[in-house]
Amino acid sequence: MCRLLGVVSRGERPLPEILPEELPLFTALSERHKDGWGVAWYPSGTGADGRDDPAPLVPHLRRGTDTARASNAYGDAVAEARGEVIVVHLRRASVGLALTPENTHPFVEGEMTFSHNGQFDLSDQLRERILARGGRAPLGTTDSELFLSLITAWAGELPPREGQADWALAIQHAAADLTALSLDLFGRPPESLNCLLTTPGTLVAFAQHDPPQAPADQPTEVYDLRWRADHDRVLVSSTGYPQPGFTTLDQGAALTVHRGTLRVQEHPPLPAAS
Numbered sequence: 001m002c003r004l005l006g007v008v009s010r011g012e013r014p015l016p017e018i019l020p021e022e023l024p025l026f027t028a029l030s031e032r033h034k035d036g037w038g039v040a041w042y043p044s045g046t047g048a049d050g051r052d053d054p055a056p057l058v059p060h061l062r063r064g065t066d067t068a069r070a071s072n073a074y075g076d077a078v079a080e081a082r083g084e085v086i087v088v089h090l091r092r093a094s095v096g097l098a099l100t101p102e103n104t105h106p107f108v109e110g111e112m113t114f115s116h117n118g119q120f121d122l123s124d125q126l127r128e129r130i131l132a133r134g135g136r137a138p139l140g141t142t143d144s145e146l147f148l149s150l151i152t153a154w155a156g157e158l159p160p161r162e163g164q165a166d167w168a169l170a171i172q173h174a175a176a177d178l179t180a181l182s183l184d185l186f187g188r189p190p191e192s193l194n195c196l197l198t199t200p201g202t203l204v205a206f207a208q209h210d211p212p213q214a215p216a217d218q219p220t221e222v223y224d225l226r227w228r229a230d231h232d233r234v235l236v237s238s239t240g241y242p243q244p245g246f247t248t249l250d251q252g253a254a255l256t257v258h259r260g261t262l263r264v265q266e267h268p269p270l271p272a273a274s
Contacts, residue, residue: 001033001092001117001118001119001192001215001218001222001223002033002089002090002091002092002105002115002116002117002118002238003026003029003030003033003089003090003092003117003237003238003240004087004088004089004115004117004194004195004196004225004236004237004238005019005022005023005026005087005088005089005235005236005237005238006085006086006087006088006115006196006198006203006205006235006236006237007019007085007086007087007203007233007234007235007236008084008085008202008203008233008234008257008258008259008262009083009084009086009232009233010084010231010232010233010260010262011084011232012044012082012083012084013082013083014079014081014082015039015041015078015079015081015082015086015088016078016079018086018233019233019235022235022237022241023078023088025241025242026088026090026237026240026241027068027069027074027078027090028069028241029090029238029240029241030067030068030069030090031067031069032092033090033091033092034067034068034069034092035065035067035091035092035093035099036063036064036065036066036090036091036093036099036103036104036105037063037064037066037067037068037071037074037077037088037089037090037091037104038061038062038063038064038088038089038091038104038105038106038115039061039062039063039074039077039078039081039086039087039088039089040059040060040061040062040086040087040106040108040113040198041059041060041081041082041083041085041086041087042057042059042060042083042084042085042198042200043057043059043060043083044082044083057111057200058108058110058111059108059111059113059198059200060080060081061106061108061113062074062076062077062080062081063101063104063105063106064077064104065099065100065101065104068090084259084260085198085199085200085201085202085203085259087106087113087115087196087198087203089104089105089106089115089196091104091105094119094142094143097141097142097143098140098141100140102139102140102141103140103141103142105144106196106198107139107144107145107148109136109148109152111199111200112167112197112198112199113197113198114144114148114151114195114196114197115195115196115197116142116143116144116147116148116193116194116195117192117194117195117223117225117238118190118191118192118193118194118209118223119143119190119191119192120143120147120178120182120189120190120191120193121182121185121186121188121190122143122146123185123186125185126146126181126182126185127146129181130146130149130150130178130181131146131149133149133150133153134153134156135148135149135150135151135152135153135154135156136148136149136152137149146178147174147175147178147193147195150174150177150178151167151170151171151174151197152170153174154169154170154171154173154174154177155167155170158170158173164199164201164202167197167199167202167204167256168204168206168254168255168256168265168267169254169267171195171197171204171206171254172206172252172254172267172269172270173270175190175193175206175208175252176270178190178193179193179208188210188213189210190208190209190210191209191210191213191214192208192209192210192213192223193206193208193209194206194207194208194209194223194225194238196236200259201258201259201260202256202257202258202259203234203236203256203257203259204254204255204256204257205225205227205236205249205254205255205257206225206249206253206254206255207224207225207248207249207250207251207252207253207254208251208252209223209251211223219239221239221248222239222240223238223239224238224239224248224249225237225238225248225249226238226239226243226246226247226248226249227246227247227249227255227264228243228245228246228247229262229264232262233262234257234262234264236249236255236257250268250269251269252268252269252270253266253267253268253269254266254267255267
């Protein structure tokens with residue numbers, strides 16, 4: 001289990017300035033989610049809802065395998081993070097998964113970053129069936145990168161939305177596939193597939209979890225993913241600290257926040273299979 005934080009702001013600003021109240025409270029959650037951290041943002045000079053330069057725009061990425069709250073490197077990373085689309089991840093590693101940079105979120109593929117909160121059962125058969133789809137090849141050993149592999153496979157198959165890959169729909173279809181595979185192979189769905197995906201022009205959030213598998217020592221809303229739109233920012237976050245004015249993202253639903261305009265698109269859950 002991990003914690004997710006993503007923000008799209010109006011104008012390029014330092015992360016501590018965008019989230020003066022929320023960032024310290026979120027960072028304090030690393031007392032439990034202590035197995036690594038990551039911060040990703042995009043360099044300046046790009047246009048709203050896209051970019052001016054047609055060359056690929058690689059996000060800035062800072063990651064560590066220590067505890068964020070006690071890490072000088074994490075402090076330097078959040079102080080350095082400056083932009084309009086920024087994501088922060090606090091890791092609590094699944095049992096048996098190594099604390100290595102390759103297993104630390106966010107993961108980057110070209111211009112896109114991906115961060116996951118949750119876990120699902122793993123097996124060689126599951127891995128083989130997912131990788132046979134031809135999506136992004138994992139660099140580490142996490143279940144999260146297999147989810148990302150399915151997402152990228154779907155993104156390549158779906159028609160684009162507004163001239164870009166339809167990441168929200170790709171995530172929803174990948175989650176449906178992964179749920180079906182997990183039920184077939186293990187007899188239960190993934191514990192959680194909550195995730196954040198960013199591009200230079202968007203932040204995409206997705207919520208799905210299985211309440212019976214939530215940790216017994218945590219509040220019932222531990223896997224809720226919540227969002228709040230203000231005049232100069234849209235914030236999406238895991239729970240664990242006070243969140244007045246936040247709305248909980250529905251199960252199976254996705255949210256796309258557009259850079260520049262701060263336009264929020266809500267994507268309902270996929271229709272249930274007949």
